[in-house]
Amino acid sequence: GDSVTQMEGPVTLSEEACLTINCTYTATGYPSLFWYVQYPGEGLQLLLKATKADDKGSNKGFEATYRKETTSFHLEKGSVQVSDSAVYFCALSDSGYSTLTFGKGTMLLVSP
Amino acid sequence: ETGVTQSPTHLIKTRGQQVTLRCSSQSGHNTVSWYQQALGQGPQFIFQYYREEENGRGNFPPRFSGLQFPNYSSELNVNALELDDSALYLCASSFYYPDTEAFFGQGTRLTVV
Numbered sequence: 769g770d771s772v773t774q775m776e777g778p779v780t781l782s783e784e785a786c787l788t789i790n791c792t793y794t795a796t797g798y799p800s801l802f803w804y805v806q807y808p809g810e811g812l813q814l815l816l817k818a819t820k821a822d823d824k825g826s827n828k829g830f831e832a833t834y835r836k837e838t839t840s841f842h843l844e845k846g847s848v849q850v851s852d853s854a855v856y857f858c859a860l861s862d863s864g865y866s867t868l869t870f871g872k873g874t875m876l877l878v879s880p
Numbered sequence: 881e882t883g884v885t886q887s888p889t890h891l892i893k894t895r896g897q898q899v900t901l902r903c904s905s906q907s908g909h910n911t912v913s914w915y916q917q918a919l920g921q922g923p924q925f926i927f928q929y930y931r932e933e934e935n936g937r938g939n940f941p942p943r944f945s946g947l948q949f950p951n952y953s954s955e956l957n958v959n960a961l962e963l964d965d966s967a968l969y970l971c972a973s974s975f976y977y978p979d980t981e982a983f984f985g986q987g988t989r990l991t992v993v
Contacts, residue, residue, distance in 0.1 A: 809986070810986055811884070811970060811985050811986040812923070812970065812972075812984040813984070814981050814982075857923070859922075863936075867913065867925055867928060867936055868913075868915075868923070868925065868982070870923050870924070871922050873920075873921070873922050
């Protein structure tokens with residue numbers, strides 16, 4: 769079945785540092801790929817998405833590129849802020865947005 | 881435009897009891913999906929409802945059941961609660977066709993003691 773593997777956290781960075789959170793996936797078809805963010809005490813928010821190979825999703829300074837050859841969708845940001853502290857989930861869907869397979873999540877902690 | 885709302889926000893139940901969780905979908909959305917998020921884990925798909933019918937199910941036993949009402953709101957029912965059912969239960973609403981974002985509620989934190 770489908771699965772998503774992402775790097776374990778917590779990832780601890782200083783403000784303005786570069787961020788990479790690795791995500792790889794296993795799927796039988798050609799899934800859509802997503803990054804969701806969960807702030808403390810809140811539900812999940814879609815951060816960015818990519819629906820086909822070589823697509824780049826971007827939002828709020830975050831980027832991720834759908835790499836079919838390496839089955840990866842790594843999340844990157846050039847300069848993190850304290851307000852980026854949250855848990856980040858990589859996810860895939862074979863059938864639209866609403867049936868999602870998630871990774872275990874990576875906590876990001878950014879200090880001033 | 882109202883967002884996805886879930887109730888209650890927290891509850892505590894005893895092992896063996898039954899529980900009902902509720903979700904109001906975002907205005908205009910006709911599909912509701914439920915997820916279980918255990919502590920420190922990613923959400924796991926329980927099932928999806930579209931037009932009041934179950935439209936897909938994850939690897940959860942039959943004691944997890946649901947309903948969708950004509951106004952597209954939904955309930956998740958769990959019978960014979962077990963300690964491992966303690967988790968955050970998330971509801972997500974969307975339109976039923978591909979390429980529509982699922983909007984998540986803030987979740988219901990269920991503790992089984």
